Amino acid sequence: MTRIAIDGMGGDHAPQVIVDGVVQAANFFDYELVLVGDEAQLKKELNNYKVPGGRIFIHHASEVVSMSESPVHAVKRKKDSSVNVAIDLLKRKEVDAVVTAGNTGAAVASAMLNLGLLSGIKRPGIAITYPSAHGISLALDVGANVDPTPEHLLQYAIMADIYSRCILKKRNPSIGLLNIGEEESKGTEVTKEAYKLLRESKLNFVGNVEGRDFFSGKCDCIVTDGFVGNVVLKIIEGVVDVAGTLFKREIEKNPIAKIGALLCKPALEAIRKDTNYEEAGGAPLLGINGVVIISHGGSTPTAIRNAIRAAASSVQYKINDQIVSEIQHREKSEKA
Amino acid sequence: MTRIAIDGMGGDHAPQVIVDGVVQAANFFDYELVLVGDEAQLKKELNNYKVPGGRIFIHHASEVVSMSESPVHAVKRKKDSSVNVAIDLLKRKEVDAVVTAGNTGAAVASAMLNLGLLSGIKRPGIAITYPSAHGISLALDVGANVDPTPEHLLQYAIMADIYSRCILKKRNPSIGLLNIGEEESKGTEVTKEAYKLLRESKLNFVGNVEGRDFFSGKCDCIVTDGFVGNVVLKIIEGVVDVAGTLFKREIEKNPIAKIGALLCKPALEAIRKDTNYEEAGGAPLLGINGVVIISHGGSTPTAIRNAIRAAASSVQYKINDQIVSEIQHREKSEKA
Numbered sequence: 001m002t003r004i005a006i007d008g009m010g011g012d013h014a015p016q017v018i019v020d021g022v023v024q025a026a027n028f029f030d031y032e033l034v035l036v037g038d039e040a041q042l043k044k045e046l047n048n049y050k051v052p053g054g055r056i057f058i059h060h061a062s063e064v065v066s067m068s069e070s071p072v073h074a075v076k077r078k079k080d081s082s083v084n085v086a087i088d089l090l091k092r093k094e095v096d097a098v099v100t101a102g103n104t105g106a107a108v109a110s111a112m113l114n115l116g117l118l119s120g121i122k123r124p125g126i127a128i129t130y131p132s133a134h135g136i137s138l139a140l141d142v143g144a145n146v147d148p149t150p151e152h153l154l155q156y157a158i159m160a161d162i163y164s165r166c167i168l169k170k171r172n173p174s175i176g177l178l179n180i181g182e183e184e185s186k187g188t189e190v191t192k193e194a195y196k197l198l199r200e201s202k203l204n205f206v207g208n209v210e211g212r213d214f215f216s217g218k219c220d221c222i223v224t225d226g227f228v229g230n231v232v233l234k235i236i237e238g239v240v241d242v243a244g245t246l247f248k249r250e251i252e253k254n255p256i257a258k259i260g261a262l263l264c265k266p267a268l269e270a271i272r273k274d275t276n277y278e279e280a281g282g283a284p285l286l287g288i289n290g291v292v293i294i295s296h297g298g299s300t301p302t303a304i305r306n307a308i309r310a311a312a313s314s315v316q317y318k319i320n321d322q323i324v325s326e327i328q329h330r331e332k333s334e335k336a
Numbered sequence: 337m338t339r340i341a342i343d344g345m346g347g348d349h350a351p352q353v354i355v356d357g358v359v360q361a362a363n364f365f366d367y368e369l370v371l372v373g374d375e376a377q378l379k380k381e382l383n384n385y386k387v388p389g390g391r392i393f394i395h396h397a398s399e400v401v402s403m404s405e406s407p408v409h410a411v412k413r414k415k416d417s418s419v420n421v422a423i424d425l426l427k428r429k430e431v432d433a434v435v436t437a438g439n440t441g442a443a444v445a446s447a448m449l450n451l452g453l454l455s456g457i458k459r460p461g462i463a464i465t466y467p468s469a470h471g472i473s474l475a476l477d478v479g480a481n482v483d484p485t486p487e488h489l490l491q492y493a494i495m496a497d498i499y500s501r502c503i504l505k506k507r508n509p510s511i512g513l514l515n516i517g518e519e520e521s522k523g524t525e526v527t528k529e530a531y532k533l534l535r536e537s538k539l540n541f542v543g544n545v546e547g548r549d550f551f552s553g554k555c556d557c558i559v560t561d562g563f564v565g566n567v568v569l570k571i572i573e574g575v576v577d578v579a580g581t582l583f584k585r586e587i588e589k590n591p592i593a594k595i596g597a598l599l600c601k602p603a604l605e606a607i608r609k610d611t612n613y614e615e616a617g618g619a620p621l622l623g624i625n626g627v628v629i630i631s632h633g634g635s636t637p638t639a640i641r642n643a644i645r646a647a648a649s650s651v652q653y654k655i656n657d658q659i660v661s662e663i664q665h666r667e668k669s670e671k672a
Contacts, residue, residue: 068519070519070521133581143516146516146523146524147524147525178567180479180482180562180563180566180567183404183406185406187482187563188482188483188563189483210566210567210570211566211567211568211569211570211571211572211573211574212570212571212573212574213574214571214574215574216574226516227516227523227524227564228563228564228567230516230546230547231514231516231546231547231564231567231568232547232567232568232571233547234546234547234548235547235548235550235568235571235572236547236571237547237548238547238548238549238550238551238552243579243607245469246607247603247604247607250603250604250606250607251600251603253603253606254602254603256599256602257599257600257601257602257603259596259599260595260596260597260598260599260600260601260603261596261599261600261603262596263592263593263595263596263597263599264587264593264596264597264600265593265596266590266592266593267583267586267587267589267590267593267596267597268583268586270586270589271579271582271583271586
């Protein structure tokens with residue numbers, strides 16, 4: 001049975017929301033779930049639920065990394081933090097995957113230090129999946145690597161391709177390079193060089209794409225550096241918030257529009273659900289020698305449940321084996 | 337009387353939309369307007385309107401730079417293109433400012449080559465103004481400089497401060513540095529160094545801001561490199577489009593929501609108007625020795641009219657004199 005460790009103390013509303021999500025997952029799926037964190041707190045939370053027998057376990061960890069803590073400091077000093085202990089369980093093969101909604105930097109640092117990279121991979125990347133005009137799209141990196149080389153970007157494209165095939169069920173996923181124009185000559189030295197590498201690869205590379213193509217469905221996967229990717233991720237969150245605020249403000253001015261808004265509510269809720277990044281269930285940290293899923297700090301219980309499902313899928317489809325084999329295959333054909 | 341040259345041939349729907357906008361401006365404002373481009377075409381377009389006497393002039397230019405043309409090629413080979421001729425009129429002081437909705441790269445290249453930079457300024461930057469939760473905000477650079485140094489970013493902050501005071505009427509505009517976290521230690525080597533320069537400056541620097549702060553009104557001005565700024569700009573355009581598409585798709589499924597949407601229409605139109613980047617009237621190209629306003633290729637006539645007004649404001653408030661004086665003042669105090 002697939003066994004997944006969940007950082008019980010990581011996230012804006014831990015451990016309550018995390019425990020709620022884990023209980024949901026235990027009721028929905030056939031996995032063994034290991035909650036990692038302060039045993040007393042986690043037990044107390046679990047007592048609020050009726051839990052299916054033999055599915056949820058607690059593994060004690062005495063420390064917690066806060067959301068604002070420096071990642072390197074956290075990993076080096078807090079050896080017994082919930083995220084470190086969860087990743088250590090994965091290292092020792094006591095679990096098959098880890099889900100954390102805690103400090104992203106600490107999760108990346110702990111994974112790098114304890115699990116290391118997949119053979120042949122130079123840098124890890126955080127991938128997000130989100131709804132676009134043509135189904136679920138993927139973008140990476142969104143924050144692990146702010147200064148990638150062209151080769152890092154090529155490896156991101158390879159990992160995006162494999163994840164899209166296996167998990168998102170795309171047949172021949174199209175890959176775009178995020179840039180400020182479609183022409184090959186656009187962008188920085190890094191994007192120009194990455195363009196060449198991608199064009200020469202056997203990937204279904206569709207060329208440069210622009211900011212507007214995030215939602216247009218022009219390609220299945222967008223490759224970018226972690227700085228731009230992270231800004232984009234947070235812009236999208238900000239836009240959804242501000243759209244809601246503006247809408248509320250305007251309908252308050254107009255009683256008829258207020259009635260209209262009530263009638264639209266189911267449609268608006270449906271959009272909200274479709275575009276809720278939390279529904280995707282967390283962002284896989286690709287390139288790491290182990291399955292680690294990073295969830296948003298403000299995740300809902302449903303998001304945690306979905307992140308657990310995403311972790312199990314990555315285990316089931318042996319994503320990492322496929323990445324290693326693809327990278328080795330490329331290296332061989334380059335030498336040949 | 338303020339005299340403004342408008343690139344009559346630049347933009348997705350030139351010359352029709354441009355001429356329409358120029359006629360609107362002639363009716364609204366007290367400026368002399370010089371349409372630059374193919375005389376026959378512009379005359380033909382103007383014949384469709386009742387034009388106030390002695391306000392609109394045509395200045396012939398035989399060539400046109402297309403939207404997809406390589407900027408450097410365009411500026412070097414097409415000396416008689418409408419954008420080059422308009423900027424040349426500015427160089428010869430026959431007009432006070434230029435507005436163009438054509439190829440952005442060509443406008444920047446022509447301005448750099450013909451007008452040069454303001455004394456002390458190292459690189460030009462394109463600034464956009466847009467509505468946030470607390471009034472009109474400004475962001476720069478959004479595409480002129482994809483690889484800025486920390487000093488370029490500091491100069492962008494100085495120019496943003498002056499533009500916000502003079503044109504947007506902000507008293508003590510707050511400046512944020514776009515980054516992937518609030519902590520000083522976040523980001524690339526360039527953002528870390530820029531953070532230090534900004535903190536040491538006399539500007540109202542509020543520290544690092546994130547993607548979500550574009551709309552939160554956390555600061556009045558956001559400083560960023562042209563790569564990230566351009567991606568953000570196009571994301572925002574894309575998000576508005578996709579929100580409309582999703583809303584239409586959902587209400588089609590539900591007859592009651594369809595009625596609701598009709599009742600909400602005035603509120604939705606108000607939001608659309610408030611958030612329409614074209615209403616801002618074009619993006620000033622700051623740092624250039626002359627007033628140049630760059631409008632979106634898909635500008636409406638109203639956007640062109642507003643861009644003409646923005647150009648006149650920059651002339652009236654002597655933005656460029658203030659930038660030069662501020663930069664000189666800083667240089668002196670550094671030497672002292």
